[in-house]
Amino acid sequence: MPADLSPIDKAKFLAAKRATDFVEDGMKLGLGTGSTAAWMVRCLAERIREEGLRVVGVPTSSRTAQLAVQLGVPITTLDEAKWLDLTIDGADEFDGNLNLIKGGGAALLQEKIVATASDQMIVIADAAKDVAHLGAFPLPIEVIPFGWQTTKALVEETLVSMDVLNRDVTLRMNGAAPLVTDESNYILDLHLKRIGNPRQLALVLNQIPGVVENGLFIDICDIVVIGHADGRVTVRDINSGEVEEERVEFVPTDNVFAELD
Ligand code: 5RP
Numbered sequence: 696m697p698a699d700l701s702p703i704d705k706a707k708f709l710a711a712k713r714a715t716d717f718v719e720d721g722m723k724l725g726l727g728t729g730s731t732a733a734w735m736v737r738c739l740a741e742r743i744r745e746e747g748l749r750v751v752g753v754p755t756s757s758r759t760a761q762l763a764v765q766l767g768v769p770i771t772t773l774d775e776a777k778w779l780d781l782t783i784d785g786a787d788e789f790d791g792n793l794n795l796i797k798g799g800g801a802a803l804l805q806e807k808i809v810a811t812a813s814d815q816m817i818v819i820a821d822a823a824k825d826v827a828h829l830g831a832f833p834l835p836i837e838v839i840p841f842g843w844q845t846t847k848a849l850v851e852e853t854l855v856s857m858d859v860l861n862r863d864v865t866l867r868m869n870g871a872a873p874l875v876t877d878e879s880n881y882i883l884d885l886h887l888k889r890i891g892n893p894r895q896l897a898l899v900l901n902q903i904p905g906v907v908e909n910g911l912f913i914d915i916c917d918i919v920v921i922g923h924a925d926g927r928v929t930v931r932d933i934n935s936g937e938v939e940e941e942r943v944e945f946v947p948t949d950n951v952f953a954e955l956d
Contacts, residue, residue: 702924704730706821707785709943710922711735713930714783714819715742717918720749723776725809726763727784728756728802731819735783737951740766744950753779755809756802757877773809782813786912787832788824789919793933794893798835798910801867801876807908810915818919822929825921830859830890835867835910836900837880843873846905847883853899858891880907 700708711734718724718739726736736759742748744767751769753776754760763770773779784806787799795818797803810816838846847864854862867874867882874882890896890911897911921929930939 703821703823706922706924707731707819708734708922709926709928710819710821710920711783712738713922713928713941713943714817714920715739717781717783717815717817718742718748718750719780722750722780723771723778724750724752725779725782725784725813725816726752726754726759726768726770727782727819728754728759728806729785729800731785731821732759732783733762735819736762736766736768740768741951743768751776753809755784755805756800758800758802773812777812779809779813780815782810782816783819784810784816786818786820786824786916786919787910788826788829789818789820789916790826790829790893793818793916793919793931794829794914795912795916796829796832796834796910797912798837798882799832801835801837801874801882803835803910804837804876804878804880804908807912807915810912815918816912816916818916820919820921822921822923828889828891829893829911830887833865833884833886834890834896836883836885837876837878837907837909838883839905839907840873840875840879840881842905843881843883846903849903850883850885850900850906853903854885854887857896857899859896860888861886878907
């Protein structure tokens, strides 16, 4: 492993590497978005090159699609694949029930559609994403640009009756302009500090006209693979209740860390 990898990147890489062990020949895969998911795409590409693994991936963002194509991971659309065996994706936070906050990379809409259309979802994360209560990370929601300020006001009004510690709502920017998602929408970030009832909040937010989807993933994730900077990897399965801890020793090839054009 390159010496200049930061402890967080090392943890993300280890989680991604371990998660690709769950991938079997012939699988249709959901490919997540973000820096951890990018490691997963690289590790998957290595298995395709080294073992001749045959898989096809449905990317959850234009960024992931571009990376997969660059690395030689075959991709298709969800409409073509229809249903997936496994989705592997990162998360911004996960709690003890493996409920998640996602959308830090503004890809929550495609990520939720793809994960929901999968037999199994595995989240890959560094240990800092493991929280007792969701909400320290701002909760992203994807909103239609039309009337977004009215939607924001309705969200703020809705939050008054929700079990949250803070209620600031901000429009996510990309420089001087609003950030625009792959689906041509905007992102509102809800600075809640602590979410008392994530399930209720997820349901209520999606009732607001103008809200396309929220970044709370409830009962979607099956397994979390947590990487630690010291080389340990924890695999937590919410369905079996099993928690395994192991040390991942491997010699990554140069290919995994190669710079892309
Ligand atoms: C993108 C996401 C990402 O999975 C999440 O933000 C984690 O990203 P990273 O792996 O870079 O920490 O939800 O919308």
